[in-house]
Amino acid sequence: MRASERAYRSLRQDIIDGHLPPGAVLGEVEQSERLGLSRTPLREAIGRLVAEGLAEPSTGRGVVVTKVSLAEAGLLFDLRTVLEGLAARRAAEHADAALFGDLADRFEAATEPLRGGADPTEYYALTEELDAAVDDACANPYLAQHLRGLRVHLTRLRRFSRKDPARLAASATEHAAIAHALAARNPELAAATTTMHLQHALAHLQSHQETAGTAPTDPRSGTRPGHETQHDHDTVTT
């Protein structure tokens, strides 16, 4: 694999799961040494992160990791609702019934284990599969591209969501409903189930605003003070 690709994926993952918290400076020398490559591919990786909105140039401090918190959740979900709504509509028009029927079954099968406290990792992978299938079925590469660009930020929000088995199980049921609607090739139903799911997801996210779980990096100050380097890997994992 190309070095720039490795750097990109590594930094991207570190940002998403918080090892590189909002405000952390992405020094070229520091990061290139850490990842064991030269500045050239690293700069390319940083450029991609900036284009994605995961990092941004900050005058005087170089490129820093962008802030994301529950405060942005409303804005992100506002955008997400129209994009996923449109995608669901269009996907329902072209959907492969068998494909989405299968996904619906798998979501239903996942519900009970989640309610019992199962590891949601596998479930997240399943939702990614559904997302990818919708991206494909909506037959609109531009829409799919924008959705992919948005989902990165949504994934970052996961860190702020308490892992509530009841909510995860409900979420799986909602996903099953979406998949069923797509399998039935019913655009209106697909859009409605999607909107419903997003409303619930946002409500759940915001309901935990105060009781957020495992210390998501300094909720008090947006910009962190100094120039302390950020080598340490948090033990906090999604």
Added chain:
Amino acid sequence: MRASERAYRSLRQDIIDGHLPPGAVLGEVEQSERLGLSRTPLREAIGRLVAEGLAEPSTGRGVVVTKVSLAEAGLLFDLRTVLEGLAARRAAEHADAALFGDLADRFEAATEPLRGGADPTEYYALTEELDAAVDDACANPYLAQHLRGLRVHLTRLRRFSRKDPARLAASATEHAAIAHALAARNPELAAATTTMHLQHALAHLQSHQETAGTAPTDPRSGTRPGHETQHDHDTVTT
């Protein structure tokens, strides 16, 4: 200005106005020599173009300019409708009445000159001003970012639209209506006038599918055959 920024703007403009037509290969050596800089900043520029969707890696041929044509217009407007609709709604909720009132006046003032065949360049600048004001007023940086990313592609479509004074005048009137709705801080009206405008714009664009004006680069073959370099500047200008 940074060399990479110059390269980016130059290439971007060349792609938008067709000097670099779809399928044209963006060779690093060739372009860096043409623009008088080294490959390093040029690579950065190309990276940004790829992220924007104006270019894409093509196996074996390097990076090439992406295709855009009336065939994609429907997909682009599908996406545009939901994004601009949401932006109009949200902008109407926060709008500065004086700002949008002024824009509305200026659109109205532009209508008659356009009907008389005036140069639309100034009018395009005015629409960009409205777009920027909406981006700002919608108070959602994520939405604004996605809109900006989409507009690049829409601008490319201009080359396919015949410059019809009647349509331009009507378009100006529609923009005035949008601005008025925003000044009135009426979300529903703002969304409706926006949707109306987009429907008309798309209809006009597609009505000229066969009689498109000034030869927009090879409508017959998506991928162009050879390795002919693309130094010559078209005299065709938007």
Added chain:
DNA sequence: TCGGCGATCTGTGTATACACTGGTGCCGTG
């Protein structure tokens, strides 16, 4: 003591040299 100013210095921006991959064309062989 505080404010302004200049030197230093860290870190980015650019150029260039090198490595390597993938494609192309030629040659040999069946």
Added chain:
DNA sequence: CACGGCACCAGTGTATACACAGATCGCCGA
């Protein structure tokens, strides 16, 4: 004559060296 393999080569990917700008810190003067 066609097909497979090999060598060459163009062009990208990466490393490194250099130039330069902005920030920081210390010093000087008021």
